[in-house]
Amino acid sequence: MFEPRPEERDYAWLPDTAHPETNRYGKPIELVDAADPLAGKSLRINGDLGIGDNPDRYKQHGFYFNADNCIACHACEAACSEKNDLPAHIAFRSVGYLEGGSFPSSTRMNISMACNHCDDPVCLKGCPTRAYTKFAEYGAVLQDPDICFGCGYCTWVCPYNAPQLDTKAGHVSKCNMCVDRLEVGLKPACASACLAGALDFGVIETTPAHREMLDAQIPGFPSPEITHPNIRFQQAKSLPREMRRTDSMPLRYERDDATKAYRPKVAEDGRPRAWNLKKLRSREDPLVIFTLVSQLVVGAFLLLFLGGKLGIAALSPSVHPALHATLLIALLGFETIALVLSTLHLGRPHRFYRAFNNLRYSPVSREVAVIAVFYNLLGGYTLFTALSGAFVWLPAGWAQGIGQACGWGAAVAGPAALYFMSRIYRIPARPFWNHWQVLTSFYGSMLALGALAVALPYGWMLWAQGEAAAALLAPLAGFVALGVILEGVGLAFHVRHLQKTGGEGAAAHYLQRTDFGYAWIARNTGMAAALSIALALAVTGYDGMLAWSALAAIVVSSALVGRALFYVLVIPTTMPGAFFWRNKGFEEHARATGLAELPQVGVLPCTH
Numbered sequence: 352m353f354e355p356r357p358e359e360r361d362y363a364w365l366p367d368t369a370h371p372e373t374n375r376y377g378k379p380i381e382l383v384d385a386a387d388p389l390a391g392k393s394l395r396i397n398g399d400l401g402i403g404d405n406p407d408r409y410k411q412h413g414f415y416f417n418a419d420n421c422i423a424c425h426a427c428e429a430a431c432s433e434k435n436d437l438p439a440h441i442a443f444r445s446v447g448y449l450e451g452g453s454f455p456s457s458t459r460m461n462i463s464m465a466c467n468h469c470d471d472p473v474c475l476k477g478c479p480t481r482a483y484t485k486f487a488e489y490g491a492v493l494q495d496p497d498i499c500f501g502c503g504y505c506t507w508v509c510p511y512n513a514p515q516l517d518t519k520a521g522h523v524s525k526c527n528m529c530v531d532r533l534e535v536g537l538k539p540a541c542a543s544a545c546l547a548g549a550l551d552f553g554v555i556e557t558t559p560a561h562r563e564m565l566d567a568q569i570p571g572f573p574s575p576e577i578t579h580p581n582i583r584f585q586q587a588k589s590l591p592r593e594m595r596r597t598d599s600m601p602l603r604y605e606r607d608d609a610t611k612a613y614r615p616k617v618a619e620d621g622r623p624r625a626w627n628l629k630k631l632r633s634r635e636d637p638l639v640i641f642t643l644v645s646q647l648v649v650g651a652f653l654l655l656f657l658g659g660k661l662g663i664a665a666l667s668p669s670v671h672p673a674l675h676a677t678l679l680i681a682l683l684g685f686e687t688i689a690l691v692l693s694t695l696h697l698g699r700p701h702r703f704y705r706a707f708n709n710l711r712y713s714p715v716s717r718e719v720a721v722i723a724v725f726y727n728l729l730g731g732y733t734l735f736t737a738l739s740g741a742f743v744w745l746p747a748g749w750a751q752g753i754g755q756a757c758g759w760g761a762a763v764a765g766p767a768a769l770y771f772m773s774r775i776y777r778i779p780a781r782p783f784w785n786h787w788q789v790l791t792s793f794y795g796s797m798l799a800l801g802a803l804a805v806a807l808p809y810g811w812m813l814w815a816q817g818e819a820a821a822a823l824l825a826p827l828a829g830f831v832a833l834g835v836i837l838e839g840v841g842l843a844f845h846v847r848h849l850q851k852t853g854g855e856g857a858a859a860h861y862l863q864r865t866d867f868g869y870a871w872i873a874r875n876t877g878m879a880a881a882l883s884i885a886l887a888l889a890v891t892g893y894d895g896m897l898a899w900s901a902l903a904a905i906v907v908s909s910a911l912v913g914r915a916l917f918y919v920l921v922i923p924t925t926m927p928g929a930f931f932w933r934n935k936g937f938e939e940h941a942r943a944t945g946l947a948e949l950p951q952v953g954v955l956p957c958t959h
Contacts, residue, residue, distance in 0.1 A: 352534060353535050362543065367406070376579045380556065382409050383487040394488055403534025407489075408488055409487050414582045416464075417584075420548050421463060422461070423448060428445055431443050438950075438953075440954065443513075464513075466514075466528070473577065477505055478709060478713060479715040480498050481709045482498040483505070492528075494523065496520075500702040501521045502715065503696075512923065569586050571926060590606075597934075598928035598929070599935045600858065600928075602618055625866055626870055641696075648682045648685055650804070658805075663826055666809075678804075682733075682804075683729055715775055725765045725767075736758075769790075781855075781922075782849075786848055792917075796838065799835055802828075802830035802834065805827060811896055819894065829885075832889055835906070855924055856922075867919075881909060885902060
């Protein structure tokens with residue numbers, strides 16, 4: 352148990368106050384009745400089997416932040432880091448700020464934020480390893496770093512950037528509500544250390560001393576409807592109509608005259624259009640390769656398996672058996688490499704098997720499971736088709752029957768896997784991703800890349816043999832064109848959606864048009880050129896392989912640039928940063944100047 356200091360100050364103890372039965376979301380504040388058999392369990396804090404005597408042990412607790420009082424002294428950050436023995440590059444609580452007005456009447460509003468121990472914790476649902484648990488004790492959402500394998504998905508879905516991915520340690524960790532202090536009746540370390548009385552803590556929906564407001568919104572704070580966070584705010588002082596972030600995010604917050612709430616808007620600052628090709632590289636590079644290769648493999652397999660059945664005679668296994676078998680083996684090899692590469696995204700790749708632990712809630716677990724089903728069925732089809740001669744000992748027709756069963760199963764599992772892959776990115780906390788365009792992009796890549804993966808080897812083989820390939824290549828060119836059209840339509844509607852909704856998604860699109868403007872234009876131009884060439888090849892039936900090779904180069908290049916943009920552009924609904932902490936611009940400056948080599952700066956190399 353945590354041992355209070357001999358002369359602990361009164362402000363550090365939790366108050367005993369009356370509370371309503373339910374919170375503003377309609378959830379009961381008393382999470383478990385004290386007489387319930389589930390009550391009276393030890394939290395086993397630091398191996399201690401003792402049970403705290405806090406009378407409010409089974410009631411939902413939360414933080415209270417008074418923005419009017421915060422002076423940005425960072426005492427809460429320091430106390431949290433000291434209590435949890437955190438390295439310089441990790442902070443469970445951080446202080447950022449917004450600025451508004453103009454000299455001499457400028458205004459600054461500070462925000463101190465940590466985990467909000469939400470009623471609907473999206474980190475818990477998203478985590479594939481089930482490293483998160485929402486406890487009845489204090490309503491704390493706790494995470495076990497020993498279970499985590501470092502995929503970082505919880506850091507994507509959390510709107511508040513509460514889970515912290517430590518790429519050096521290979522796992523995620525987060526605020527634990529200082530439950531060891533709560534067990535003995537003390538407030539968390541951050542609230543106890545606050546010098547100005549800005550940060551407080553207690554049973555949710557109870558008003559602390561010298562506090563009048565219990566709002567669930569504040570300028571810069573994401574919509575509480577995403578997770579139903581257990582934090583309440585007071586911000587009574589007058590603020591300008593527009594508040595600006597001081598970090599590198601091109602965002603501002605404008606007050607809505609009708610609701611008086613501040614809404615995120617794009618802060619266009621006149622930055623020039625650039626290429627920034629080096630910045631297309633990110634920690635998500637393995638996912639760029641994994642997603643594109645998986646989509647190529649699914650598309651190519653569907654053509655090899657269904658092509659003959661759909662009237663493309665040259666794709667029947669019996670017409671070119673050696674090439675058909677070789678391509679199947681190659682596809683299996685490519686998918687194997689893609690799966691291995693995907694583990695490089697993990698902080699602890701050797702624990703990849705834990706990805707299956709949360710099939711009920713996590714889209715990551717579902718994607719991994721269905722990809723595994725497709726991979727194994729593809730392997731079975733390849734085995735019983737490419738190596739059918741090894742199964743002569745089976746009864747007549749069995750090998751072919753098993754192979755066909757695996758093929759039909761893979762034909763269903765492949766597109767399903769890409770659907771579940773797209774669901775990973777439908778995240779309210781990342782508005783740039785949260786659009787159906789993700790699915791059209793993935794299926795578009797499946798059609799275009801899959802058709803090219805089949806057309807090139809078949810086309811070059813037929814060319815070498817002096818045979819006409821128009822009957823094969825014309826329909827494949829149609830599939831390439833269909834894939835490009837599908838992705839292009841999704842992208843067009845995506846841009847329209849971002850411009851209409853504004854906020855972080857529109858800010859990401861602003862970066863796409865400026866910081867990465869030339870790369871974005873090149874991708875769009877490549878798609879237009881690919882569509883023109885593919886349609887011409889489909890209509891004319893031209894089987895010149897140089898034209899097909901050029902088409903493949905354009906489509907692959909456009910796909911790589913587009914998928915890299917997809918990962919680097921996204922702006923999450925995180926709280927505002929400060930001059931350097933949680934400021935992407937400062938991180939880039941620190942790495943460019945060598946400042947990141949000083950461990951006290953808290954900026955780690957961008958590694959996997």
